[in-house]
Amino acid sequence: MILQGDKIVRQYKHKSGVINALDQVxxxxxxxxxxxxxxxxGSGKSTLLLSMFGLVRLTSGTVIFxxxxxxxxxxxxxxxxxxxxxxxxxxxxxLIPYLTTIQNVMxxxxxxxxxxxxxxxxxxxxxxxxxLSDRMDHLPRELSAGQQQRVAIARSIVHRPAxxxxxxxxxxxxxALSLEILEFLKKINREQHITIMMVTHSPVAAEYGSMKLxxxxxxxxxxxx
Amino acid sequence: MTITKLVLLELWKRRSQLITGLLAxxxxxxxxxxxxxxxxxxxxxxxxxxxxxxANILVLPQGASIDDYYTCDIDAPTLPMDYVERILTSTISxxxxxxxxxxxxxxxAGQDVVLTGILPKSEIAxxxxxxxxxxxxxxxxxxxxxxxxANQSHGMEDEKLKRKVIDxxxxxxxxxxxxxxxxxxxxxxxxxxxxxxDFRVVKILPETGTVDDDRIFANLKDVQQLLGIxxxxxxxxxxxxxxxxxxxxxxxxxxxxPDTRITTIGQIVSTQIETNQLMKxxxxxxxxxxxxxxxxxIGNYTWANVNERKREIGILRMMGAGRAVIYRMFLLKALxxxxxxxxxxxxxxxxxxxxxxxxxxxxxxxxxxxxxLWSVLLxxxxxxxxxxxxxWLAARFDPYNNLQED
Numbered sequence: 001m002i003l004q005g006d007k008i009v010r011q012y013k014h015k016s017g018v019i020n021a022l023d024q025v026x027x028x029x030x031x032x033x034x035x036x037x038x039x040x041x042g043s044g045k046s047t048l049l050l051s052m053f054g055l056v057r058l059t060s061g062t063v064i065f066x067x068x069x070x071x072x073x074x075x076x077x078x079x080x081x082x083x084x085x086x087x088x089x090x091x092x093x094x095l096i097p098y099l100t101t102i103q104n105v106m107x108x109x110x111x112x113x114x115x116x117x118x119x120x121x122x123x124x125x126x127x128x129x130x131x132l133s134d135r136m137d138h139l140p141r142e143l144s145a146g147q148q149q150r151v152a153i154a155r156s157i158v159h160r161p162a163x164x165x166x167x168x169x170x171x172x173x174x175x176a177l178s179l180e181i182l183e184f185l186k187k188i189n190r191e192q193h194i195t196i197m198m199v200t201h202s203p204v205a206a207e208y209g210s211m212k213l214x215x216x217x218x219x220x221x222x223x224x225x
Numbered sequence: 226m227t228i229t230k231l232v233l234l235e236l237w238k239r240r241s242q243l244i245t246g247l248l249a250x251x252x253x254x255x256x257x258x259x260x261x262x263x264x265x266x267x268x269x270x271x272x273x274x275x276x277x278x279x280a281n282i283l284v285l286p287q288g289a290s291i292d293d294y295y296t297c298d299i300d301a302p303t304l305p306m307d308y309v310e311r312i313l314t315s316t317i318s319x320x321x322x323x324x325x326x327x328x329x330x331x332x333x334a335g336q337d338v339v340l341t342g343i344l345p346k347s348e349i350a351x352x353x354x355x356x357x358x359x360x361x362x363x364x365x366x367x368x369x370x371x372x373x374x375a376n377q378s379h380g381m382e383d384e385k386l387k388r389k390v391i392d393x394x395x396x397x398x399x400x401x402x403x404x405x406x407x408x409x410x411x412x413x414x415x416x417x418x419x420x421x422x423d424f425r426v427v428k429i430l431p432e433t434g435t436v437d438d439d440r441i442f443a444n445l446k447d448v449q450q451l452l453g454i455x456x457x458x459x460x461x462x463x464x465x466x467x468x469x470x471x472x473x474x475x476x477x478x479x480x481x482x483p484d485t486r487i488t489t490i491g492q493i494v495s496t497q498i499e500t501n502q503l504m505k506x507x508x509x510x511x512x513x514x515x516x517x518x519x520x521x522x523i524g525n526y527t528w529a530n531v532n533e534r535k536r537e538i539g540i541l542r543m544m545g546a547g548r549a550v551i552y553r554m555f556l557l558k559a560l561x562x563x564x565x566x567x568x569x570x571x572x573x574x575x576x577x578x579x580x581x582x583x584x585x586x587x588x589x590x591x592x593x594x595x596x597x598l599w600s601v602l603l604x605x606x607x608x609x610x611x612x613x614x615x616x617w618l619a620a621r622f623d624p625y626n627n628l629q630e631d
Contacts (some may be wrong), residue, residue: 002407055543055625076547083545094540096231098238103226108544119226155544168324 003029008061036209043215045199054078084211087156087164091171095140102136146177165199237449249522253515254570262578282463304459319469342448345394386435399424404438523611539627548620559612
């Protein structure tokens with residue numbers, strides 16, 4: 001088991017009262033799983049994904065990653081776990097606009113203080129893997145949406161994470177590009193043995209999961225594996 | 226890829242904003258450098274003029290008054306000659322020259338004159354008007370000029386050497402002031418009888434318009450013997466550096482000569498001290514204003530930059546950038562801004578001082594290279610201090626909320 005959530009609760013205070021974004025959510029993810037999380041808007045999918053490694057703090061509940069409880073870790077420790085073990089892919093690509101393709105991909109390595117030569121070598125290999133070796137010096141605005149998402153994927157795996165957290169990675173792409181990205185993720189999952197947890201609206205994307213969770217009103221209502 | 230490279234790339238990408246921030250700090254530093262450059266040269270000029278006026282501190286016996294000093298009564302109190310040695314062997318700095326004197330009203334050629342015993346070289350050095358007459362060839366260097374690296378580099382030995390009094394006026398020789406020379410019909414190489422002793426007049430001093438014109442000057446030891454007052458003097462005239470006076474030279478002298486009366490001569494010194502202190506206060510006020518205005522400008526610039534980069538901060542935090550990385554990003558930028566602003570401000574301020582100095586203060590201003598260091602340090606302090614609060618807030622942003630902003 002690589003990731004486990006136990007009775008996870010995330011509450012938001014609103015003027016109309018307390019909102020339960022996540023309500024007693026429990027699940028287990030095995031190493032090498034491809035987990036898809038579906039559900040209607042506001043069901044708590046993204047909150048679940050982002051709360052696993054401290055981007056959203058939980059109200060209560062337990063998160064265990066690689067056998068270690070992390071929900072009560074300090075910000076510094078959670079930051080270190082994200083830097084070394086987690087890759088993120090977001091719907092909006094989340095690339096830094098003034099960095100070139102290769103500079104964006106090198107950023108996780110830079111944050112981990114990997115030597116410059118090693119950064120360049122690994123980023124070049126990954127960009128070759130995602131088919132963007134001819135776009136290394138392009139700025140994000142000079143790339144298509146599909147290319148930008150492939151850069152984001154390259155950035156999420158360049159530091160060889162244990163798990164990728166993907167929040168609607170195909171949400172901004174047309175169906176053809178969506179399939180291309182999903183195939184990439186599948187390839188990463190199979191060839192690099194990286195566990196993937198992906199939030200999606202798309203039933204097609206959801207079918208890529210070896211384990212499927214469906215959320216409604218902050219609760220898991222369907223669980224298939 | 227490094228955080229430093231990220232900062233440089235971001236600076237280049239938003240260079241139009243950078244210019245605004247840089248301008249605020251550059252202009253602030255330029256104003257300070259220009260004011261300081263002009264005021265320092267102005268102080269040096271006034272100090273040099275003050276030096277030309279002669280001694281500015283009087284050490285008198287405890288019970289003596291300024292009137293005693295000028296009337297030179299026969300029973301006026303005296304103080305020990307050893308006090309000169311006390312000053313010489315002290316660590317006090319700012320004493321440019323010393324002139325111990327014994328002055329008494331005596332009979333010369335049957336008439337009342339004032340006889341003053343002096344140690345000639347120091348006496349002449351303290352009266353620049355006499356130097357111009359060619360009595361002594363050395364020019365006095367002003368010690369009052371502030372920030373003189375040369376003065377600072379002198380060790381204690383040099384200070385003592387500088388103050389050392391040298392007796393070169395021979396026994397039985399004297400010099401006569403212009404008025405007394407006319408009154409007694411004296412000329413160079415003529416002789417005059419003072420209290421029964423013959424003196425050779427070696428020089429008639431040029432007119433100075435002071436009490437010295439009515440005096441006959443002889444070797445101090447000669448006069449002490451003649452008057453029967455061995456190892457005593459009426460006063461010690463000191464040419465003190467005006468900055469040193471304002472910084473407590475009088476108090477230091479009083480500490481080592483407790484049983485004396487120490488005073489400054491005339492209003493000139495106090496006026497100069499007041500002027501210097503006023504300039505310093507104005508510069509300090511300007512400095513404080515510029516520190517706050519500059520700091521607020523940079524803070525505003527950094528806060529705008531932080532807001533513009535909220536999403537980027539969120540992305541970096543998501544990828545595992547700790548708060549220290551966020552601090553490094555913004556404070557490194559502030560540091561670069563400070564260094565650049567400091568250098569540009571120094572250059573602009575120096576050029577402004579050099580160009581405007583002659584028009585505004587009637588003085589030629591030269592670049593003070595030491596100010597480059599101070600400019601950079603001040604600009605960095607303003608820039609980093611101004612950026613601290615926005616950076617602190619940026620490091621505490623919730624990564625999730627910032628990632629939602631698009």
